[in-house]
Amino acid sequence: QLQLQESGPGLVKPSETLSLTCTVSGGSISSSSYYWGWIRQPPGKGLEWIGSIYYSGSTYYNPSLKSRVTISVDTSKNQFSLKLSSVTAADTAVYYCARHWIVVVIKIDAFDIWGQGTMVTVSS
Amino acid sequence: SSELTQDPAVSVALGQTVRITCQGDSLRSYYASWYQQKPGQAPVLVIYGKNNRPSGIPDRFSGSSSGNTASLTITGAQAEDEADYYCNSRDSSGNLVFGGGTKLTVL
Numbered sequence: 001q002l003q004l005q006e007s008g009p010g011l012v013k014p015s016e017t018l019s020l021t022c023t024v025s026g027g028s029i030s031s032s033s034y035y036w037g038w039i040r041q042p043p044g045k046g047l048e049w050i051g052s053i054y055y056s057g058s059t060y061y062n063p064s065l066k067s068r069v070t071i072s073v074d075t076s077k078n079q080f081s082l083k084l085s086s087v088t089a090a091d092t093a094v095y096y097c098a099r100h101w102i103v104v105v106i107k108i109d110a111f112d113i114w115g116q117g118t119m120v121t122v123s124s
Numbered sequence: 125s126s127e128l129t130q131d132p133a134v135s136v137a138l139g140q141t142v143r144i145t146c147q148g149d150s151l152r153s154y155y156a157s158w159y160q161q162k163p164g165q166a167p168v169l170v171i172y173g174k175n176n177r178p179s180g181i182p183d184r185f186s187g188s189s190s191g192n193t194a195s196l197t198i199t200g201a202q203a204e205d206e207a208d209y210y211c212n213s214r215d216s217s218g219n220l221v222f223g224g225g226t227k228l229t230v231l
Binding site: 037039046047048049052060062063096101106107108109110111112114115116117 | 154155157159166167168169172173174176178210212213214217219220221222223224225
């Protein structure tokens with residue numbers, strides 16, 4: 001079955017760029033009806049959507065993070081990636097990648113498969 | 125701050141029915157999806173669309189919507205249902221947003 005796995009540094013210095021990759025296995029990232037998203041969760045807090053990307057490269061981002069976020073896709077590697085620039089301690093969180101299932105006609109709009117998450121700490 | 129509002133905590137007696145709500149003006153136009161998250165684990169989708177359950181989700185979980193409120197109902201709550209529950213939908217601008225989450229305690 002489809003699986004997602006996040007990878008990347010667990011520690012990032014303040015003002016630097018956080019970079020994570022999500023590898024999709026057991027299926028193609030180029031499937032229609034699916035975007036691919038990043039969601040984060042600060043320790044002890046709720047979930048925050050960061051952004052989503054289609055295999056064609058079309059993206060949309062959380063307006064509150066848009067100025068610092070870049071999400072890209074590499075269909076040849078079946079991967080998509082997150083870059084978050086100018087990080088501060090407030091960006092410390094578990095970062096999840098997830099499949100974002102969208103079917104506009106029947107109003108389906110949900111993250112149906114999630115990676116296990118990766119903890120990223122911002123500290124000097 | 126989230127444009128989807130959830131009660132921070134709800135409790136239910138074992139075997140009883142509990143409803144977890146999510147309020148927001150955008151829910152008049154969009155359905156909510158619901159996620160269950162247990163400590164140290166990734167969220168799991170339990171309800172999507174009008175009232176659909178992914179494969180493997182017990183039929184005691186159901187969803188509904190009325191006006192600006194979406195609800196997740198657990199009929200006959202089990203001990204393993206104790207978890208945090210999050211709703212997710214679009215805000216008034218069409219951007220994705222999560223509710224603040226509800227901690228469900230099964231007594």
